[in-house]
Structures are given as C-alpha cells and as structure tokens.
Amino acid sequence: MTRGLWVTLEGGDGSGKTTQATLLEEWLRERGRSVVRTREPGGTDVGVLIRDIVLHHRGDIAPRAEALLYAADRAHHVATLVRPALERGEVVIQDRYLDSSVAYQGAGRVLDGGEVRDLSLWGTEGALPDVTVLLDLDPAAARRRLDAADKPFDRL
Incomplete structure (x- = not known):
C-alpha cells in the first residue's frame, strides 16, 4: 500500500485555513481519495x-505548561490519528501543527522557539508533514472576517 499524504495549513486566525481545507478535501474526494x-x-x-483546558481554564496557564499541553496533544494526535491514516494511504489535511506552536507558544509566550519545536519533534518522533501551506493575510482583513463571522472570542 502507498503511504498517504500529510498536508498542514498554517496561518493566523481568519486567514482562511478552514475554507481552504474544505476546498482541498472536496477536490481530493472528487478524485477518489480518502481524506482525514x-x-x-x-x-x-x-x-x-x-483544548478544553486551554480554552476554559480560569486564569493564566504558565507558558511552559501551555507548551507542554500542546506538545502532549500533538504526540497523541500523531500516534493515534495521523500515522495510522498515512499508513492506510489516506490524505491527512490538518489545521495547524508545529509552526503554530513555534509562533504562539514560542514567540507569543516569549519562550525559545527552538525548544518548543524540539519538544514537539521529540513527542512525535520527528513527524513532519509532507507539505505545509502558510496562508498570509493582512491582520486587519483577518479581523474583519472574524467579526463578520460573528464568532465568540476563542482564546486559541
């Protein structure tokens, strides 16, 4: 069996990750591919x-603790969902991965981005996507999209 393909989408909130993931999924399914x-x-x-801990914890989470929570999620996610899907030959389309942690827990929480990256790579046994698509959008335009979507505030 052929190994699948792993595509991650990165970008700020409102940049269009969900929209692009949906379009890619539809395009691949129309061509007979199995998609996760x-x-x-x-x-x-x-x-x-x-996710519930990070979203709904009352008060602040220490930056290193937050980085560890994301790394724990990532380790479990890759081991139980991503790798098995790839081994079945499926295409995995994923909203956010390692780059988000480096940006948000690294630069955003003033941690060392290299340490944040290394922690996740250790947890996932070095798993990296086949391709990462970075969606870049002016922050003001992204804010307008988020406001227009009438979404409640999301700490993530």
Whole structure:
C-alpha cells in the first residue's frame, strides 16, 4: 500500500485555513481519495480535553505548561490519528501543527522557539508533514472576517 499524504495549513486566525481545507478535501474526494480532516488541538478525544483546558481554564496557564499541553496533544494526535491514516494511504489535511506552536507558544509566550519545536519533534518522533501551506493575510482583513463571522472570542 502507498503511504498517504500529510498536508498542514498554517496561518493566523481568519486567514482562511478552514475554507481552504474544505476546498482541498472536496477536490481530493472528487478524485477518489480518502481524506482525514483534523485539527490541533482537538483532533482526538485526548486533544478535545486538552483544548478544553486551554480554552476554559480560569486564569493564566504558565507558558511552559501551555507548551507542554500542546506538545502532549500533538504526540497523541500523531500516534493515534495521523500515522495510522498515512499508513492506510489516506490524505491527512490538518489545521495547524508545529509552526503554530513555534509562533504562539514560542514567540507569543516569549519562550525559545527552538525548544518548543524540539519538544514537539521529540513527542512525535520527528513527524513532519509532507507539505505545509502558510496562508498570509493582512491582520486587519483577518479581523474583519472574524467579526463578520460573528464568532465568540476563542482564546486559541
């Protein structure tokens, strides 16, 4: 069996990751490919619990603790969802991965981005996507999209 393909989408909130992932999924399915759509955090049962902690914890989470929570989600996510899907020959389309942690927990929380990256690589046994698509959008335009979508505030 042929190994699948792993595509991650990165970009700020409102940049269009979900829209592009949906379009790619539809295009691949029309061509007979089996597709697994997922996200971080929250792509597995464990990830949902971690997402809930990060979203709904009252008060601040220490930056290193937050980085560890995301790395734990990522380790479980890759081991239980991504790798098995790739081994079955499926295409995995994933909203956020390692680059988001480097940006948000690294630069955003003033941690060392290299340490954040290394932590996730250790947890996933070095797993990297086949391709990462970075969606870049002016922050003001992204804010307008988010406001127009009438979405509640999301700490993530």
